[in-house]
Amino acid sequence: MIEDGYHGMPLLKPPVWKETIAVYFFTGGLAGVSAAVAAAASFKGLKGLTRYGRRAAFAGALVSAALLIEDLGIRRRFIYMLRVFRPTSPMNVGTWILSAFGAASAGALLPGVAGDAAGVAAGVLGLPLAGYTGVLIGNTAVPIWSEGRNTLPPLFLASSAVSAASMFEVIGGSRAEQRFAQRLAVLSKLAELGAHATFERSVSRVSGALGASWTAARWGVVASLAISLVPRKPRALRIAGGCLGLVSSLASRFAVFRAGKRSALDPQATFAIQRSQP
């Protein structure tokens, strides 16, 4: 039987974004959840977590902005992103979130009450910063992203939490801070595994686009979870587990990003998700 389609040509245009965008999904998420952790830790008086969380948030915001501008067709026009407020466009909303987050995370480096207040603002903005990227790619015509429009935001948030927790595992700090990092690492890694499974189920009609990097990312999370679960482990093992968590989180984003490009080029995937629509 001849398959539906036109000479096997792709129906959609593949996303034009470079892999800098996949890296941005990671850096933005890491910055966002780091800020949230720092905000929560500041109330608990955990000085190390607060300090490193805020620094990571600011550095992450700067790197994120650079990565985004790098990918634009006309870089000097980056500021045009802020010439309107357009709630229908997740990219526009996201740019406003990132801009506000960047300002707040810079303010959080100030000493005293001003810094604390800005830190809380950054913490509150950090979570949508980590999650909106899932909304952004979920609301495209790309079959696998479109199918995951409700499961990508939780996946990206969980993966962002893994990256932040893993960063704190690597940093270490006081005993209380290490215990915190370990607990958050275990929780978030479990959450990411759960989010992986729900995402996979949601895209089952077009999951052929998920490559080996997707499977690798999941096993990376499993392995780093296993290390996180070891009580009173040596320093080297703790750092190794954290690094593995960071790499796995990055790998998850790359896997989703690349799957989108593959999926867009497959006309059968486009037909498949439109055949049985409500």
Next chain:
Amino acid sequence: MTAKGFFTDTTLCIGCKACEVACKQWNGLPGDGFNFTGMSYDNTAHLGDSTWRHVSFLERPQPLGGTIASDFSWLMMSDVCKHCARAGCLEACPTGAITRTEFDTVFIQPDICNGCGYCVSACPFGVVDRREQDGRAWKCTLCYDRLKGDLEPACAKACPTQSIQYGDLVQLRIRAKERVEDLHQRGMGEAYLYGEKQEGTEGLNAFFLLADKPQKYNLPPNPVVPTKRVRSSWLSMGVASLGVAAMILSALVKR
């Protein structure tokens, strides 16, 4: 201004590609290169940043109703931007570069577009693309400049068989329905309108009369403007954000 659009009657298309040429010429678009695709007579392959009309060719080993009895038939279609009533590219555009004109068409303002590429992925028809040379997104403007001068779009002007018809959308729809009825009476039961009504896009301002499944012409059977379903995504992000906040707080509580 009344809403303007295209009615492309593919049963009248003879595959001459005058529309492609007229479009390139009027809009001063770069060439696509000298390519041989091997796909019937279609060496243009797809719409793109510099190709705003594209004639597709289907050679079918099956008869077409109401035509001379033969076990073979040709279908040709001049594809174009659909100027959706609810446009995915427009809603996705973060800079406001993509606007709805006074003619109810969708137009990308080249002096605003910063080449973010979101519209490329937001289009369920694969129409918009980013041009390598200047970094901006481009697509059919429905000859916005000609419309302003009270001229019909270049492709419609050049079409020798009136396969491409330009005009008031209301009138085009009436004419299209009559044409389908006429074709049905003549025995071409396959003829139907694509995109005249379409739930996911709320209708296409450039719609088509087709004689085979949309997929055969590389058109999506049931396209949905992606941003139409954005609310549930934001909601799931909100819930997941609360989840991460709860994780952080529970990890902080001393046990």
